[in-house]
Amino acid sequence: ILNVEQSPQSLHVQEGDSTNFTCSFPSSNFYALHWYRWETAKSPEALFVMTLNGDEKKKGRISATLNTKEGYSYLYIKGSQPEDSATYLCALYATGNQFYFGTGTSLTVIP
Amino acid sequence: EPEVTQTPSHQVTQMGQEVILRCVPISNHLYFYWYRQILGQKVEFLVSFYNNEISEKSEIFDDQFSVERPDGSNFTLKIRSTKLEDSAMYFCASTRTMNTEAFFGQGTRLTVV
Numbered sequence: 001i002l003n004v005e006q007s008p009q010s011l012h013v014q015e016g017d018s019t020n021f022t023c024s025f026p027s028s029n030f031y032a033l034h035w036y037r038w039e040t041a042k043s044p045e046a047l048f049v050m051t052l053n054g055d056e057k058k059k060g061r062i063s064a065t066l067n068t069k070e071g072y073s074y075l076y077i078k079g080s081q082p083e084d085s086a087t088y089l090c091a092l093y094a095t096g097n098q099f100y101f102g103t104g105t106s107l108t109v110i111p
Numbered sequence: 112e113p114e115v116t117q118t119p120s121h122q123v124t125q126m127g128q129e130v131i132l133r134c135v136p137i138s139n140h141l142y143f144y145w146y147r148q149i150l151g152q153k154v155e156f157l158v159s160f161y162n163n164e165i166s167e168k169s170e171i172f173d174d175q176f177s178v179e180r181p182d183g184s185n186f187t188l189k190i191r192s193t194k195l196e197d198s199a200m201y202f203c204a205s206t207r208t209m210n211t212e213a214f215f216g217q218g219t220r221l222t223v224v
Contacts, residue, residue, distance in 0.1 A: 031209075031210055032210050034212065034213065036213075036215075041217075042217065043115070043202070043214075043215040043216055043217045043218065044202075044213075044215045045215075046212035046213065046214070049210070049211065049212050051210065089154070091213075093209075093210060097142065097159040097161065097166045097167045097209060098144070098156045098159050098167050098169075099144070099146075099156065099204075099213065100156070101146075101153060101154040101155075101156075102153070103153045104153075
């Protein structure tokens with residue numbers, strides 16, 4: 001079992017603030033790092049799939065970076081909006097054809 | 112947009128009963144997964160399935176669990192004799208290839224009483 005850690009566990013920010021969270025993972029046995037956004041009562045929705053060290057991906061106000069050598073990824077949200085409120089999950093796709101999920105960071109954006 | 116569908120959305124069953132959770136993955140996807148999340152805990156891997164056979168399973172996936180792709184579209188998870196601790200949200204997911212984004216169903220909430 002590979003241990004994927006996310007921090008912080010929860011976060012409250014004001015509308016308009018920028019924020020970031022961390023996903024750390026064992027750097028061996030690495031195929032890809034996925035970020036998912038999970039709103040209550042919905043299914044997780046893929047944000048990014050990153051495979052290369054130094055990868056940076058962006059979707060609107062959300063971006064992510066990956067450091068496979070040291071085993072971490074950051075997710076950034078610029079100018080948070082209330083609709084960004086969700087749980088952000090990272091998942092390591094590694095040997096064994098499976099995803100290893102972190103516990104998620106719960107983001108609440110206060111209007 | 113293609114989506115993974117799961118039925119039922121809620122299932123209440125008595126301890127010791129068999130349940131079948133159903134999933135329809137995205138049609139051109141080749142890899143299928145079952146995960147579960149017990150309330151307040153991390154999402155846990157149960158099993159992955161490729162080419163009509165299990166490719167990986169976790170310790171949770173014991174002899175009480177089985178998966179099938181009976182007709183080339185449905186992907187089912189069967190729990191033969193449910194226990195109280197099987198109560199959880201069960202999520203099905205599929206990927207087109209091994210390393211592409213996963214599409215998740217909305218989950219089946221299983222409550223064992």
